[in-house]
Amino acid sequence: MNPAEWLARAARDTPAAPALFHGTRQVCDYAGFARQAAAIAAGLHARGIAQGDRVAIFMPNCVDYLPILFGIFWAGATAVPVNGKLHAREAAWIVAHSRAALVFAKDPEALTATGDIGTTPCIAPGSADFATLTAAPPHDWPAAMDRDDTAWLFYTSGTTGRPKGAMLSAGNLMAMSLSYLADVDDVSPRDAALYAAPMSHGAGLYAFVHILRGARHVVPESGGFDPAEILSLARSLRNISMFAAPTMVKRLVDTARACQSNGDGIKTIVYGGGPMYVADIQTALAVLGPKFVQIYGQGEAPMTISALSRADLADHDHPDWAARLASVGRAQSVAEVRILAPDASPLPRGEIGEIAVRGPQVMRGYLDNPEANARALRDGWLLTGDLGHLDPAGYLHLHDRARDMVISGGSNIYPREVEEALLTHPDISEVSVIGTPDPDWGEIVVAFVVPRDGTPPDPRSMDDACTAMIARFKKPKRYILVPELPKNNYGKVLKTELRAQLTPDPTPVPAAS
Structure with a gap:
């Protein structure tokens, strides 16, 4: 079924219902x-x-x-x-x-x-x-x-840094939307979806279920994420629901605490897209109350692998509460989740392996990329590239990313695209980019730079090399000058050794801005 039929039905059944808002103004x-x-x-x-x-x-x-x-x-x-x-x-x-x-x-x-x-x-x-x-x-x-027709071509990056077009069918989007109602939150016409995160990604994907239920859709006047603006909109419009990266949640909570707000008017904050520290979600619950649901998904299985429910997050008295806060919840209704060994055989509960998911929400494949399809899709299962384990109660725990992707502020950043931009700088001989934990951003990008002919590149010029090729949010927050990069016998850079060099923290060259 065409997703636009949900809009056509809402217009037929409740034509006068408020739909689109710019700030508090109904459009x-x-x-x-x-x-x-x-x-x-x-x-x-x-x-x-x-x-x-x-x-x-x-x-x-x-x-x-x-x-x-x-x-x-x-x-x-x-x-x-x-x-x-x-x-x-x-x-x-x-x-x-x-x-x-x-x-x-x-x-x-x-x-x-x-x-x-x-x-x-x-x-x-x-x-x-x-x-x-x-x-x-x-x-x-x-x-x-038809349900198998591609409705949304969702571009996500791969290990090479080149984006891959995940073909999401009408059936994929329907499964995602109905699973939201079953596993994340109910939606009524009184609710309002607030788009503070990019509508090209997770926030926009949640428009479908809110259209299905004839709810309101609010774009802040700022066009993005401003914590004070969100708190004000919630007080005015009521029943606000939104998708937010963990870093956005942290900033919103900090602002609410500073102005002694309990998030009045916020119904639900769905968070995902990166690691949420247990201490941060505990603080968020203490400040804003039981308004949170966590989801884990990928562009290839949009927003729909697992969910940590509002009830689980709020159940302070459960003996496993802290451990559950550190998980990404249990498989959503349409999802089957397995943990696989390197040979793709299923692992028992408690053992760490690659997370795989199967269900009607999993993409049809990548556009014009048979090699990536062969790696990611096996016998109907999507291999996520993430490492994790399932505990005895079925809660999924992430351990690491099998790939080198950096998630900063909820946005995916792939090292190679940053490296390629920096290598256009005339004074850079070699470069390797990694992510390192950061309390505000989740992770930040750090670039280890080998100067050409011993000439140290100026940080501002390195920033300029990045912004000429890639989005500003992808440029490194720190540059570290090194005489050479650690490599194995095959010439591959040992990023594990680079990460080890950050503890204790070496003296970095700060980014220019």
Whole structure:
């Protein structure tokens, strides 16, 4: 079933129900929301974009985001949401790889200036082109879509640093949404989904279930995460639910504690996307109360591997409470979870191995990447690349990432893409990037740099080399100059030795900004 049918049904059944908000200001009701999506669908069809074609969205959070996203679905096309924080060159690579027929972009000139998207048209919301696109008579009902049709092409990075396009079907999105109701939280029309995290990722994926239930959708005026603004919106709008990375939770709790707020008006905070320290969630519960649910998922199994329930998080008296807080909960209703040995055989409870998941939420595969598919998908199981164990009660505990990905502030950062950017610097001979724990960000990026010809690179120029190639949030927070990188007999850099060098902490070269 086409996900846009949930929007069409909500508009049919409760047309006057409030739908889209910019801050506390209502922008439109469900009838208006559906009318915008239907008009965008008609405009896409008028441009020759047919069912199954791909349409990219490269925009920050804004009130136009959901009408555009569901307009793409309404047309029967595949949406390709791109993280609005990415560098234009990174976004252009995704647009080209996905073979998008059109791009909705806040700044089309920045995207087209790369030259990497060829003649792919770009349209900015609010522009004359956008007005022309939406002038066509709206389609009455969404185009038909089978459960196996790709609805969302979710770009996630791999160990090479190049993004991979996880093909999420209409059935995957339906399974994710219904599992939310079964395992995460109930949703009513009185609720409001607040989009403080990027709508191109987890926050946007939770729009589906809130549309299904005819709830409100709120984009903060800041367009992002501002703790004081969120607390104010919650007091005004009531029944706010949101997805947040652990670092966002920590900042929100710090702000609430400073202003003696208990988060009045916040219904649910779903956290995930990185490690949450036990002390931090205990503090969050003490300050804001039982408002939290933890989820564990990947782009390949969107938001839907395991969940640590509100009841588990709030059950202070349970003898295993602290241990459960350190887990990522139990398998969600649609998920089967196994722990696998290196030979892919199942391991018994308590033993550490690779986490694998199977269910109707698991992607169809990666676009045009048979090698990655062969590594990640085996006999219907998704191999996550994460290491963990299941305890006797079925709680899943993460131990480490089998890959070298750094999760900073809830965003995935892959070392190779940072290394490649730094290696464009004329004074850098070699570089190796790792993550190290940080109380505020979860992890920060640290770069070990070997100067070329003994000339120490200036930190600001190293920052400039990064920001010319990758998004600003990916650049290292620290640079450490070393005469050489530790390597094994095969010439592979020993990142375990680099991590060991951070304890005790060597004298770093701080980043310029």
